[in-house]
C-alpha cells in the first residue's frame with residue numbers, strides 16, 4: 001500500500017502541470033529566439049552546422065551515458081543546435097516545409113489530445129474536419145460531386161493506398177487475373193514510392209512500365225500508345241497510369257489532360273501524384289499546371305511540402321469517394337460493427353493506419369486563421385522566385401540550368417570548360433554544406449550531376465540566393481584550380 005502511494009506521488013510529480021508550464025515557457029522562448037534568428041539577415045545565420053556521422057554519434061553517445069538530467073532546456077538547445085532548422089533563410093535543400101509557427105502550437109495540441117482517429121469516438125472533431133477539408137480540396141480540383149477521401153501519413157503511404165485501391169477496383173471487376181500480369185504506366189521521373197508500392201503489393205518490378213520524358217522532364221504522352229501496345233503483346237494488363245504533378249527531382253508537371261484522355265479510352269485507373277505540386281490549386285496564376293486533374297480517379301497531396309505544415313500529413317482524394325471503401329476489406333469487428341457500411345466518420349476503415357494522428361488540425365487552423373490566401377501567397381512567392389533565380393543563373397557564364405523551372409525546384413550546375421563537371425559539382429555541394437550558410441542537395445539526370453534547390457521557406461529572398469551563387473562560384477573556382485579536373 002505504501003509503495004503504491006509512493007509511486008502515485010512520484011507520478012504526480014512527474015506529470016505536474018506546474019513543471020509542464022515551466023519547461024513549456026522555456027521551450028517557447030527558445031523557439032521564439034530561433035524564429036528571430038531565422039528572420040535576421042543571412043549573414044547572421046546558418047542553415048546547417050555540418051558534423052560527420054561518426055562525430056554526431058559520439059556526441060550523442062556521450063550525452064546519453066551521462067547522468068540523468070532535469071535540465072530540459074539545455075537538452076532542447078543541444079538538439080536544436082545539432083539539427084537543421086528548416087526556417088533558416090539558407091535552407092533550400094529538400095522539399096520539407098518550414099513549418100508555420102501556428103503549426104508548432106497545433107502540434108502540441110495534437111500530441112496532447114492524441115486522438116487515434118481510426119474510430120469515430122477517438123477523433124470526433126478530427127474526422128469531421130477531414131471530411132470538410134477533403135471536400136473543399138475536391139471542389140478546388142473540380143472533381144465530380146461524390147468525390148471523397150481522407151488524410152494519411154505521407155505521400156509514400158498515400159501512393160501505396162491509391163495503387164491498392166486501383167488494384168482492388170480492377171480485381172473487383174476481373175477477379176481471376178493474376179498479380180504477375182498487372183502493370184502500371186509511369187513517367188521515368190516518377191517518385192520511387194510508386195515502385196515500392198508495387199513491391200509491397202507483390203507486383204513484379206518489370207511490370208512498372210516507365211515512359212521516357214521530354215526535354216522538360218514531362219512524360220512523353222506521344223509514346224503512351226506504343227508502350228501500352230507492347231505491354232499488351234507481352235501479356236501484361238495495364239490497370240493504372242500515374243501522372244506526376246510535379247516530379248520530385250526536377251519539378252516538372254506532366255500533361256494530365258493527355259494522360260486523362262488516354263486513361264479514359266483504355267478504361268485505366270488514373271492516379272495523380274500531386275504530393276508536391278497539388279498546392280498550386282490555390283493559385284489562379286499557377287493552377288493551369290494541374291489542368292486535367294479533374295478527371296483523376298485518385299490524387300495525393302502533401303500538406304507538409306508546400307503548405308507550411310509539419311510532417312507528415314497527406315490528403316488522399318478519390319474522384320468517386322466510395323472507391324476508398326474498396327482498398328482494405330479486413331474485418332476488425334472490435335473496431336467497427338458493420339464493415340460494409342459507408343461511414344465517413346470511421347476513417348480507419350479506409351486508411352492504412354490504425355492509430356492515426358489528427359494532423360488535419362494544422363491545415364484546418366491555417367485555413368480558419370488566414371483563409372486560402374496563405375497557400376496562394378506561398379505558391380506564388382516561391383514559384384515566382386524560382387523563375388527569377390533561374391533568370392539570374394542563365395545570365396552567368398559559369399552556370400547551366402538542367403531545365404527552366406516550372407515549380408519552386410531548380411536544378412543547375414557550375415560550369416567550366418574541360419572540367420569534370422560531375423566531380424566538381426559533387427564537391428561544390430559538399431563544400432556549400434560544410435560552409436553552412438546554405439543547405440543544398442543534388443540530383444542526377446542522364447548520368448549528369450546537378451545541384452538542386454527547393455524554395456520552401458518564405459524568408460528566402462533573391463538577394464539571399466545571389467549570395468548562394470557567389471559561394472558556388474567561389475567554391476567551384478577553388479575546386480577546379482586545386483584538383484585540375
Ligand SMILES: *Cc1c(COP(=O)(O)O)cnc(C)c1O
Pocket residue numbers: 095153154155156157159191193244245246247248273274275276302312314
Ligand atoms: C515527396 C513526394 C512523395 C513522397 O511523399 P512523402 O510524404 O515524403 O512520403 C511522393 N511523390 C512525390 C512527387 C513527392 O514529391
